[in-house]
Amino acid sequence: MLNSKSNIDQESIKNSNRKKILNLIAEKREYTKQNISKEIGVSIPTVIANINELLKEGLVEEAGVEGSTGGRKPIIVRFLPDSKYSFGVEFTLNNVRIVLINLDAEIKFDASFKVSDFKNIDDIIEKIHEITNNVVGEEKISHKDILGIGFSLPGTVNEESLILELAPNIGMKNVSFKRFFQLLQFPIYIENEANSAAFGELNLGIAKKMRNLVYLSINEGIGAGIVIQDCLYKGKNKRAGELGHMTIVPNGKLCNCGRKGCLEQYASIKSLMEDYNYKNSKPVSTLNEFFSRVEQKEDLAMLALEKYLSFLAIGIQNILLILDPHYVVLGGEISDFSEYYLKDLKEKIFVENSFYDDTNLKIFTSKLKKDSSILGAALLPLQKLFSINEKII
Numbered sequence: 001m002l003n004s005k006s007n008i009d010q011e012s013i014k015n016s017n018r019k020k021i022l023n024l025i026a027e028k029r030e031y032t033k034q035n036i037s038k039e040i041g042v043s044i045p046t047v048i049a050n051i052n053e054l055l056k057e058g059l060v061e062e063a064g065v066e067g068s069t070g071g072r073k074p075i076i077v078r079f080l081p082d083s084k085y086s087f088g089v090e091f092t093l094n095n096v097r098i099v100l101i102n103l104d105a106e107i108k109f110d111a112s113f114k115v116s117d118f119k120n121i122d123d124i125i126e127k128i129h130e131i132t133n134n135v136v137g138e139e140k141i142s143h144k145d146i147l148g149i150g151f152s153l154p155g156t157v158n159e160e161s162l163i164l165e166l167a168p169n170i171g172m173k174n175v176s177f178k179r180f181f182q183l184l185q186f187p188i189y190i191e192n193e194a195n196s197a198a199f200g201e202l203n204l205g206i207a208k209k210m211r212n213l214v215y216l217s218i219n220e221g222i223g224a225g226i227v228i229q230d231c232l233y234k235g236k237n238k239r240a241g242e243l244g245h246m247t248i249v250p251n252g253k254l255c256n257c258g259r260k261g262c263l264e265q266y267a268s269i270k271s272l273m274e275d276y277n278y279k280n281s282k283p284v285s286t287l288n289e290f291f292s293r294v295e296q297k298e299d300l301a302m303l304a305l306e307k308y309l310s311f312l313a314i315g316i317q318n319i320l321l322i323l324d325p326h327y328v329v330l331g332g333e334i335s336d337f338s339e340y341y342l343k344d345l346k347e348k349i350f351v352e353n354s355f356y357d358d359t360n361l362k363i364f365t366s367k368l369k370k371d372s373s374i375l376g377a378a379l380l381p382l383q384k385l386f387s388i389n390e391k392i393i
């Protein structure tokens with residue numbers, strides 16, 4: 001028993017040294033073995049053994065020697081961001097979007113298709129397979145250099161058993177993604193859309209320096225990614241953050257989840273547009289059109305926005321009372337238009353609020369905008385190379 005435990009410990013130390021070394025080279029872009037040893041606090045032979053592994057896998061290359069003041073010249077190791085790739089796939093109500101990223105999370109390929117052109121999930125996966133296959137061929141990427149495919153899904157997911165449990169907004173329930181491996185042939189990862197976006201912002205975006213935040217994703221539905229001390233908090237059944245389904249109007253509008261008066265029936269993009277278009281002789285079909293009418297100070301648009309913000313403010317006030325986060329990050333499509341409402345929204349959140357004022361909480365809008373959840377999903381397969389601590393509790 002003792003032996004096997006110590007084997008596990010040694011294995012995890014070895015693994016964590018390797019990840020620390022790779023993270024450092026990725027951050028510095030190129031660095032000498034001596035500097036790596038000094039900065040991480042591991043012996044030169046350990047650094048050399050790890051670098052040899054990374055060289056074999058093609059993640060780094062040796063890039064000459066650094067000018068030295070005598071003794072052995074230190075060998076420079078260079079990070080190769082285009083050595084491995086990963087796919088991110090985002091499901092929304094109407095569209096499926098696919099991106100290919102490299103190890104720097106740069107988008108190398110980006111395509112979308114309409115869900116309505118396909119009969120069912122199997123046909124959609126078939127289309128995804130066709131696209132990923134073409135990209136791999138065109139970009140001349142070896143199959144083994146694709147680390148996986150991460151899905152961002154608008155519903156509750158069990159990422160361990162790869163099951164999309166419930167996604168009322170896209171009409172899906174209990175879909176096993178495990179069986180798609182046979183077709184896609186890449187390791188599959190799945191994550192809830194808001195968690196995925198929070199993960200993206202935490203690693204690449206506005207939340208890089210934040211440890212406690214709620215990422216509020218506002219699209220056709222509303223979801224939240226809760227980050228506590230750098231970790232995504234998912235809850236016992238991995239359903240934490242389904243804030244779109246918190247009741248804000250008893251016996252209010254009927255929601256897709258079967259209950260009445262849920263926040264997303266009042267504060268999602270869909271509800272904002274429906275409210276504005278109701279009995280309107282000049283309806284809009286995009287959020288862009290709606291905000292251009294706000295810009296023109298059209299009465300109906302201003303009124304709809306005002307009503308919308310009042311509901312959204314109630315939702316955010318409830319989040320503050322439950323979690324008292326350091327930051328709230330507004331994401332999803334609505335965050336593209338924050339110049340039109342952020343000031344008013346803050347006023348509504350803090351007015352007559354005896355627990356908070358605007359100095360107690362910072363509200364930001366997403367930095368990655370429409371890319372946050374797809375990038376978060378695409379980062380999932382890269383975790384096994386870089387992540388030292390699993391950021392999920």
Ligand SMILES: [Zn+2]
Nearest residue numbers: 245255257262
């Ligand atoms: Zn609901």
